[in-house]
Amino acid sequence: MSERINRLIMGFSLIVFLLLEWNYGVYAIIFIMIFEGATNWRIPRLVSQLRYATDGIDRDENEHCVFSYEAERLMRFVAASIIGLGFIFFDELLWFLPWFVGLNLLLAGTIGFCPMVMLFRNLGFK
Numbered sequence: 001m002s003e004r005i006n007r008l009i010m011g012f013s014l015i016v017f018l019l020l021e022w023n024y025g026v027y028a029i030i031f032i033m034i035f036e037g038a039t040n041w042r043i044p045r046l047v048s049q050l051r052y053a054t055d056g057i058d059r060d061e062n063e064h065c066v067f068s069y070e071a072e073r074l075m076r077f078v079a080a081s082i083i084g085l086g087f088i089f090f091d092e093l094l095w096f097l098p099w100f101v102g103l104n105l106l107l108a109g110t111i112g113f114c115p116m117v118m119l120f121r122n123l124g125f126k
Contacts, residue, residue: 008109
């Protein structure tokens with residue numbers, strides 16, 4: 001499983017959970033994204049380790065980084081906090097934020113280009 005497929009699955013499931021108004025599913029996605037961002041035990045990396053006995057990291061592309069924190073991890077924290085902000089704290093005022101994140105994750109999984117990850121990599125994250 002690649003990061004692209006993971007974004008596609010997370011975005012699609014978030015959209016479905018929001019459409020069906022299944023709050024526990026949205027809470028589960030927030031928890032999974034925070035857990036993956038905090039521990040760096042990402043689902044695609046774990047699947048890659050189980051299938052191919054590799055960690056799935058290309059070591060050569062991370063040599064020019066300013067910060068030692070990965071852009072994927074930071075993206076998961078930011079996405080989880082935006083979803084939580086719009087779904088848990090300000091659900092009447094910022095109801096569109098979880099939908100925006102879900103559609104962007106779905107789009108990033110579909111086309112293979114995540115603008116937030118590219119922004120964080122340009123800022124100097126791994």
